[in-house]
Amino acid sequence: MTADVDQLVRTLRSRDVDQVGELFPLAARLTVFDQVTRQPLAHLPGTADRPSNGGRSTRRRPSRRRPSHALAWMIAAATIAGITVAVLTATRGASQSSVAQPGVAFHTAADGQIIATVTNPFAAESRLRAAFAKHGLKISVRLVPVSPSLVGTVIYIGNDGGDLSQIQTLQSGRCETGGGRCPIGLKIPTTFTGHGYIALGRPAKPGESYESQTSAFAPGELLHCSGLLGARVSTALPVLHADKLTIGWRGAGTNAGSASADTKPPSSNYIWDANMTSPKTLLLFTAPQPWPADPAHGSTVNRGC
Amino acid sequence: MSMRTGAESDQRRFERLYAQHFDPVARYLLARTDRESAADALARTFEIAWRRLSDVPREPRPWLLGVARRVLAEQRRGDGRRDRLIERMAQTVICAADDPTDDVATRAVVLAAIEQLPVSQQDALLLVVWDGLTEREAAAVLGCSRGAVAVRLHRARKQLRIALASDNSAEPGVRDRHQPGEPRLCPAIPHARKETS
Numbered sequence: 001m002t003a004d005v006d007q008l009v010r011t012l013r014s015r016d017v018d019q020v021g022e023l024f025p026l027a028a029r030l031t032v033f034d035q036v037t038r039q040p041l042a043h044l045p046g047t048a049d050r051p052s053n054g055g056r057s058t059r060r061r062p063s064r065r066r067p068s069h070a071l072a073w074m075i076a077a078a079t080i081a082g083i084t085v086a087v088l089t090a091t092r093g094a095s096q097s098s099v100a101q102p103g104v105a106f107h108t109a110a111d112g113q114i115i116a117t118v119t120n121p122f123a124a125e126s127r128l129r130a131a132f133a134k135h136g137l138k139i140s141v142r143l144v145p146v147s148p149s150l151v152g153t154v155i156y157i158g159n160d161g162g163d164l165s166q167i168q169t170l171q172s173g174r175c176e177t178g179g180g181r182c183p184i185g186l187k188i189p190t191t192f193t194g195h196g197y198i199a200l201g202r203p204a205k206p207g208e209s210y211e212s213q214t215s216a217f218a219p220g221e222l223l224h225c226s227g228l229l230g231a232r233v234s235t236a237l238p239v240l241h242a243d244k245l246t247i248g249w250r251g252a253g254t255n256a257g258s259a260s261a262d263t264k265p266p267s268s269n270y271i272w273d274a275n276m277t278s279p280k281t282l283l284l285f286t287a288p289q290p291w292p293a294d295p296a297h298g299s300t301v302n303r304g305c
Numbered sequence: 306m307s308m309r310t311g312a313e314s315d316q317r318r319f320e321r322l323y324a325q326h327f328d329p330v331a332r333y334l335l336a337r338t339d340r341e342s343a344a345d346a347l348a349r350t351f352e353i354a355w356r357r358l359s360d361v362p363r364e365p366r367p368w369l370l371g372v373a374r375r376v377l378a379e380q381r382r383g384d385g386r387r388d389r390l391i392e393r394m395a396q397t398v399i400c401a402a403d404d405p406t407d408d409v410a411t412r413a414v415v416l417a418a419i420e421q422l423p424v425s426q427q428d429a430l431l432l433v434v435w436d437g438l439t440e441r442e443a444a445a446v447l448g449c450s451r452g453a454v455a456v457r458l459h460r461a462r463k464q465l466r467i468a469l470a471s472d473n474s475a476e477p478g479v480r481d482r483h484q485p486g487e488p489r490l491c492p493a494i495p496h497a498r499k500e501t502s
Contacts (some may be wrong), residue, residue: 005465008415009434012394016335016343016437020328022345023340032348033323036355037316 026152034203104131104141114188128200137188138195146201147213147276149220153198154186155212166192209278216274216282217301223274223282229301230291234267236284245282252287315358322358322365323351329436336435337390338377346376367445370436374428374446390427391420411469418468424459429457430446 016023074211107115128141144155154169168187187197204210216223222243223229240247249262252272271287277283286301331351334343335490350373354361362368419427425447432443433454440458444451 005415005462005469006434007467009419009430009465011412012416012419013336013435014393016340017332020335022329024331029323029327032351036348036352037319039352039355050394076366125386264322284378 023259028078030151030203031148031252031266036209038206057116087216104128106131109187114186114190116188118188120136140195140197142199143202144199144211145204145208147210147216147221148203149202149214149218150212151203153201157198157199158196166194167196204279206279209281210276213275213277215301216276219301222276223303228271229273231271232267233265233269233271233284237267238269244280246280248281248283249285250285252285286289319355319358320475322354323362326366326369327351329366330373332344333370333373333436334377336431337393338380339393342377342380346380349376364442367438367442370432371440371446371448390431391416395421414468415465418465419461419469422464426461426464429454430461433458444501 006059031151034193045125057281060290068233086108109115114136114137116132125141125143128143129139132139132141145157147151154263157167157169166189199211214221217226217229226239227295228239237247265286266288269288270290272287273285275283275285321432327347331343331347333351334346337343338346350369353372353376354365354369360368419430422430428447432438432446433440438446440454441451444454447454
């Protein structure tokens with residue numbers, strides 16, 4: 001009878017509990033981890049930190065930049081970004097089995113090829129390389145700091161005199177990278193004998209610049225759904241300054257990597273795009289003309305807003 | 306109680322804690338509150354775990370769930386919504402209505418009975434049944450003795466059995482929570498934010 005009652009109670013549990021991987025995708029987990037661990041380790045007496053004290057706690061008002069808010073935002077943004085099932089599945093596996101895992105999950109596809117997905121971007125590069133080596137693959141792994149929506153994705157593949165042309169990246173999801181989809185893993189023929197290296201996105205450490213980033217307005221990025229795309233500079237600046245961002249300027253249509261930084265444009269200029277070049281540095285692309293509201297660009301970066 | 310070892314860095318230890326226990330804590334929270342609040346509480350829980358890493362015991366799960374429970378309690382006091390758990394369960398009753406294998410009426414009775422239980426009994430019951438904790442672990446979460454949890458469990462189950470035995474038909478209470486024409490807030494993946502806004 002107890003079992004019957006328990007079974008009925010069990011059916012009242014929200015089905016969201018079965019969707020943890022989808023609701024908290026890899027990018028969101030890593031971003032929160034990064035934000036949490038940036039805080040100093042310190043005992044703060046009198047907060048709600050101690051469990052089980054009968055509910056007697058000192059409540060703290062959350063600060064504006066608390067990770068909890070960032071996570072709430074990331075859930076929606078990164079979920080909409082659609083980090084793929086492959087990564088999600090791998091992430092779930094990783095979280096079940098701890099970061100002591102090698103960091104790369106290997107599966108065999110129906111056609112016999114090897115599917116490699118990164119389960120733990122926290123893993124040391126040497127450990128990732130060892131994981132590939134264990135499967136007979138001479139592939140070095142480099143972890144590079146990237147903007148939030150690119151964490152856990154394959155940033156580039158290179159070769160050290162070998163031939164990596166046989167290796168395909170697995171494209172999935174709806175990231176706003178060049179191809180519009182996220183490279184989330186590798187498909188490697190079993191006959192592959194070459195050697196080379198891949199770069200995987202990881203969260204940036206304080207002070208680091210991103211080696212790869214996408215539009216700051218894209219899903220999963222800082223300004224997604226901010227409403228600042230197409231806004232005047234005068235409207236955007238107070239918001240951006242409140243976030244303590246260092247701002248650089250470019251004319252719309254210029255290259256983000258151009259050597260010479262432009263001066264601050266007139267406040268009446270319109271924002272056409274933006275790139276985060278580090279967690280605290282924003283590059284704004286502006287023009288005197290209103291943002292043309294390009295349907296293709298707008299519909300992708302504003303997805304879910 | 307610290308599980309600190311000399312050679313292991315705090316960062317490393319927290320990585321393992323985070324990777325191993327993120328999902329159980331997330332499930333605990335998602336079972337009890339809406340997605341956005343769960344996300345807030347989840348981050349806050351691990352923020353506390355990071356700051357108090359030296360206090361995290363060797364078996365961290367009950368400790369983490371205890372923190373999560375208190376964070377949720379703070380949230381509820383903050384927004385004045387004390388019945389989120391019942392709302393959450395009621396939503397599940399409704400949303401499962403399309404599933405012919407589910408006995409909606411029976412679950413509605415169980416829900417009504419749970420709603421009548423003291424919070425201490427609700428907590429003990431759900432930690433054991435939903436989260437799979439042992440009585441000892443549940444006691445660690447709740448800050449009471451194992452015996453107290455056992456008593457609460459016994460009383461809770463007894464009340465549910467009585468409710469089931471005395472009611473052969475579905476009470477309308479659960480459905481009455483939704484006004485005619487009001488959309489049912491059955492969660493959908495992945496557009497959580499849009500669906501619930």
